[in-house]
Amino acid sequence: MLRFSKSKIIATMAVILIGLLLAVPSLMGREEREAFQRSLPSWVPSWLIPSRAVVLGLDLQGGSHVLLEVDIPDLLRTQSTTLRDDVRRVLREARVNPQGGIQLNPRGVQIRVPDAGDRDKILPRLRELSQPIGNAVLGQGGGRDLDVAVTPDGLITLTYTDAGINEKVRRAVDQSIEVIRRRIDVTGTTEPSIQRQGADRVLVQVPGLQDPQRLKELLGRTAKLEFRLLGQQGATDVDMLPMRDAGGQKSPVERRVIAEGADLVDAQPAFDSRTNEPIVNFRFNIRGAQRFGQATSENIGRPLAIVLDNEVISAPTIQSAITGGSGQISGRFTVQQAQDLAVLLRAGALPAKLTIVEERTVGPGLGQDSIEAGKKATYVAAVLVMIFMIVTYGLFGLFANVALLVHVGLIFGLMSVLEATLTLPGIAGIVLTIGTAVDSNVLIYERIREEAHAGRSIPSAIQAGFERAFATIVDSNSTMAIAAVILFFLGSGPVRGFAVVFILGILTTVITAVTLTRMMIALWYHWMRPKTLPF
């Protein structure tokens, strides 16, 4: 009959109580929460009191969401340039002179060596440039990153394989995440989240950031610093690079790199003691200091090109050998620019250019407004639905309302435990579940009424109502779950927040509408022994 054993009551109450307790921190503001935690006596173990609140999405707390993509052509260009240097070294060591120099291809390099003897000399060495992909220790993964092909007429092409490119992109994303983290850390922003997304993307989320311009400036630059010598106009081994402050005019810069950003151990913004212009002071590591010292002592009187991201930012003339391992970069910077450059140099260069493919920024004002609006909508919806339930089902409506409140509380509790993010569509989801959660109660109550009408006694009608409505409740909730689960897997950010709330809402309804309501009704029946249904 309509009975609810003591142990079952205790179990139900315990589950609900724990769930609601977990929701408490989310309902308090941050300050309230911290004050409350401080006010606890020291003998209360900290794990006993839930402290985790629901994480608010960027659309609610304000902040910036920037999705960056590794510029693969740029990455390949950098890789190919390195490959060209390696090939040049091989050629030099083997004393082989290719016809027409080394050509850069989009995915590698090519050289023309008509002499078969020369080819035989260099080919094994060129093949050594190719690296195995994947776990070399276990010999897994197979494949190599570079494909070396020879035509009978002596054209040797070194091309990165697809697997090789994928591997390089993967590594570039890993490196980028590290570099981005170091760059953002210096800006002092709180709790940035930097994650890989897909194969070639990095998602940077910075709560509370209002103007992502500086963030974008910090992320948008590769910060590849090179010290090279200015070359002769028309020489073969030079690149034509634009000069800063020269109106797009280009200068020949030797391809040989004396020292680069990776050789730096420190960089700090400072002011030039003579001109009072903002500059960046830097220090080389031992290798860099040696190479820089040697090159400067051999080239006194020649201009040294300081190249940042393929732009000559300044080209001072070498006055004397710089052997101390430190130096300065000038380039008519503003104070901010000098500071940023120092940060970028300290954090290291990105392996490739990163392109912003998506940016979403919400100001803190709008976020706060959204929270307020969401709260208001939630309260109004709850009040309207609860009134409607009471005028329709009387006391049973009241039971459903208690279940409804517990249901909303449990959603918050579950979200806190799962560290799910509450977004604005998530709030919409909560409001929507307020409307749909009572559906289960309605199904049960309508069934009870029918069963009573069909001549059953009160307890029997209640019993039958719960039992017969259950299959339909499962059906109707699983139909909603289908849509929510698909949304969860396809949506991102805010929309996924909606799906999470909706899925959790479906789970909690089953607990509250079925178990909790049933318990309340069973207890009511035992205390009151009613002769008629209250509706």
Added chain:
Amino acid sequence: MRLIRIWPESAHFDFMRFRRFSFPLSAALSVLTVLLLLTHGLNFGIDFKGGTLMELQAKSGQADVAKIRQTAEGFGFGEVEVQEFGTAGGLSLRFPIQAGGEAAQSAVVQKVRDTFGNDYEFRRVETVGPRVSGELVQSGTIGIILSVIAVLFYLWFRFERELAIGAIVGTLHDIVLTVGFFVITRHEFNMTSIAAILTIVGYSLNETVVVFDRTRELMRRYKTMPVTELLNLSINTTMSRTVMTATTTALSLLALVLFGGRAIEGFAQVMLYGVVVCTYSAIFISSPMLIYIGLRSTETVKAPEGKVAPAE
């Protein structure tokens, strides 16, 4: 206290008769939707079309829309949409996607910030590049297709063929009419709209399933009852629940439309419309469909798979 009675218990309303109106009406609306979709298309938001959307709030509380429009059109970033919205001094700007790939989009934001930054607060800035918008179109489309497939599978497992066909027709009907809502109202169609459509799919199915659960139960009880009568009885007996649930859901959505704020207002409006359409289609489209499909063609009726909790 006298309680409200939503639907009289002993009602014998002839719902099936209305198929003479509901079928042509829905057919006409569906055709109209398809035609308008082909001629006018959807008003895609930046999620799917790419571009830049900004929400500005005048620091003085007074936005000069005409001036902003004039200045923004002078930027040369293509056709800009300027709209007032929300509280006093609020306005939104929408720029189309810029030629020149992903990097070109940032220039728009920079220019607008530089120009209006002193007088306006930037409440929201969203830029979606061509690649991301392309992917969102893809995942949105996949989402809707997947949901329809998932629904088909669910119905296939859960119901007899006739009922499943009726339900799927109802669900498709609701998707089409929801798209129609977007086409006619020119509501912005974005990722949230996909969320709304998927939720409507869930709700639509929910409504149909509750009625059909009852139909199946009655089929077993009254083996000789004519189809029309059986369907009418199914709807009449589930009517109070249908109206109750539609009302509570609509009340919550109404709260969301009125107080939820600009950002979810659109979603709530579509959902509110969806609830009406789903309720209508469950009663006037999916159920009467069964008259034509022929409910009694299969002799064997599947037992419900949902287990009933044992009595204590």
